Amino acid sequence: MPTIEVDGKNFEVDEDGYLQDWQEWNENVAKKMSQDDGIELTESHWEVIKFLRDYFEKYQIAPMIKILTKEIGKVMGPEKGNTKYLYELYPAGPAKQACRYAGLPKPTGCV
């Protein structure tokens, strides 16, 4: 199984680089993943990551995009509660890229 090394510790990831165990995650994992993509995480990025992890803990799945945009809008202001804003932060898509940095698995099925 592939791994990524963060602070001298190996974390198991799947073929697309998603963490195998979301509970092993720490902030440096997100930093390492984003650095590899050439992205610097700002406060705005962290808001999304924090929301994703809180949500996952309650629901065992990433939020649907409608929930993510609305909740980010509540925290960051209504002008930011839309997919355009999220794509600016995460160009490869909030569902994929932000979930990966947040240590969550990717959703599967009719999606």
Next chain:
Amino acid sequence: MAKTPKPDELSKINYTPPQSSWIDTPTELKEGYWCYGAKPKNLEILHFPNPREWRVQDEDWKLPENWQEIILEGMKERLDKYRSFKVFMDICVRCGACADKCHFFIGSGDPKNMPVLRAELLRSVYRGNFTAAGKILGKIAGARPLTLAVLKEWWYYFFQCTECRRCSVFCPYGIDTAEITMMGRELLNLLGLNTDWISGPAANCYMKGNHLGLEPHTIVGNLSYMLDDIETATGIKIEPTFNRKGAEILFVTPSGDLFADPGTYTCMGYLMLFHELGLDYTWSTYASEGGNFGFFTSNELAKRLNSKIYAEAKRLGVKWILGGECGHMWRVLNQYMDTWNGPADFLEVPKSPITGTVFENTKTTKMVHIAEFTADLIKNGKLKLDPKRNDNLKVTFHDSCNTSRGMGLFEEPRYIINNVCNNFYEMDELTIREKTFCCGSGSGLNAGENMEIRMRGGLPRANAVKDVVDKYGVNMVANICAIDRAVLTASLDYWVPGTKVTGVHELVANALIMKGEKERTTDLRGEPLPGMEGNE
């Protein structure tokens, strides 16, 4: 993950077959064509054999030592059990009528994607082991031994068939290639060879009731956000019920509708329609999946996953079951469910409480497709509709493989669309109804890592869409399938950018005039309605 070539590159398709005969042409497992292998945790949940870590690109697939014996035993068992399998192994005359009907062949030019040759991959092993001629004459009789290379070739091509059955429409013998692929996949599963994109959702469904793994509070939560949006658009507050005993109707839909755009808008459409009718119905958080990724694995698993629909109907004491917009769900419900898990003699023959229509066609399954239900409402004048609200749309309809070839549902969705939209245009007649082209990624092939073959398989459908885009300015492709909604969004974005995708009940809900609604200024996506631009 393999990088997907750009459309202009991908559309240069080489149809010249290799010089050597197919049997002597080795198969290379190209990245971008296959999905990741099934993870051990998912196979364990499903009690499937040989759970282990393995990688498709590795030489060693970590198979049990006696794997050939397992496959041949499995083949023998299925030849005895399924008459159709035996017949389909024997009767093909290799006329080639199916060859150019497959979207994967059209999009890839790979001769092993001709349905006849894909089936031959299995038939050659059948002949070598189960027919006298093949045993004696070997290669001359079209037989070959079961080697590791053959097994890998099966894996590669049986997960490059979407079980869409378009080829079967053109076969003079009526050979059902989907059933051949299904048998191929069943055999592969005896060795723990599934894709994770299929075994993951199947395991979720077995554990939590649906492919996505939505738990009860997640389902309720997701719907509540949709209900908020409905209230914003219409001013109407809707309060659906969950797991309610004594409801008249149980409603079951694919879980994609509860999670992924644009399916969520279709789901909002169901909620609005049922509310407007005052329908005595309930959602279930147990039977929370209409689709069936078990069907892409084995008949046994499909039956297991399907069983919860009748079980829940019985537990809740409903009279009949209404089903949402899904494709393969309806092949299972229409052609397998009542013999697998029936008879559903605890249910009544479905009767619309609004129109009094008895759905005689569902006498054995007791389950009605929502397109039939809604078409009947419109036919009987029970809905107030304002099709002008969809005037910004030029709509075409993509028939899903399974609702068309699996149940003959052609007229109802068109009748609905024509009543809720003013601008409807058909695609070329060779690409619709029973001859419809697959979206390109059905039967569990809608993963991310096989994007190249997905886009190749999606080309014929996208090409027919492009034709109506060029001729009539079509900007919306309607369909009645959750996989379509996910898959066409990606393939049209690739081949015909700017064309959007919708479920039929999203269009219905936009046009639906509801009692007590405020003046509607936006559609369900929050976009201004025609004439309301700058008004929202």
